[in-house]
Amino acid sequence: MKLLEKLSNYVNNISIIGGNFFIILGLILIFFGVVLRYLFNFGFRWIEEITCFSFAYVAFLGASTVLKEDSHMRIDVFTNRFSKRIQNKINLVLSIVIILFLIVLTYEGVILVKVGLSAKAPASQISMALPYFAVFLGSFFMLIQAINNFFKEFVVKRRK
Secondary structure, eight states: OHHHHHHHHHHHHHHHHHHHHHHHHHHHHHHHHHHHHHHHSOOOHHHHHHHHHHHHHHHHHHHHHHHHHTOSOOOOTTGGGSOHHHHHHHHHHHHHHHHHHHHHHHHHHHHHHHHHTTOBOTTTOOBTHHHHHHHHHHHHHHHHHHHHHHIIIIIIHHHO
16 A cells, blocks of 8 residues: 555656656747747747647646646535435546556557557647657556555545
8 A cells, every 4th residue: 555655656656757847848949939029020830749649648647636636626516415425436436447448548649649649739749649658657557546545535434
């Protein structure tokens, strides 16, 4: 259990650092593109493409951090009408569904990266495996966080 928590914290740190890196990269590229376009009437198409890829990483890595901190948005108008016992059962089912979905998404991310190995981005000519890797990496990190949350919520609490 402690190993899973350590792994979860490690993955969260990577997500935060990686997300910050890709936000800064995207902002620098956007700034550079705007300066080139408005001051020199010239621009590179690859800037927009790399910026878009950067924000894909931000979204997937950020989703992992949000899942770790359990701070995603919820609409609990429906579940608040039930007793705590029923709410716990609903949360258990939803946690299992999320884990199953993330297993599928991680698997599909691997397939997407394999497909991306044979394709190049139109403007930058980088392998599409790099931006597609965001799907795999983010979903794998989210899977680790979801499993950790599941154990904290439904296994450790039950023992106490």
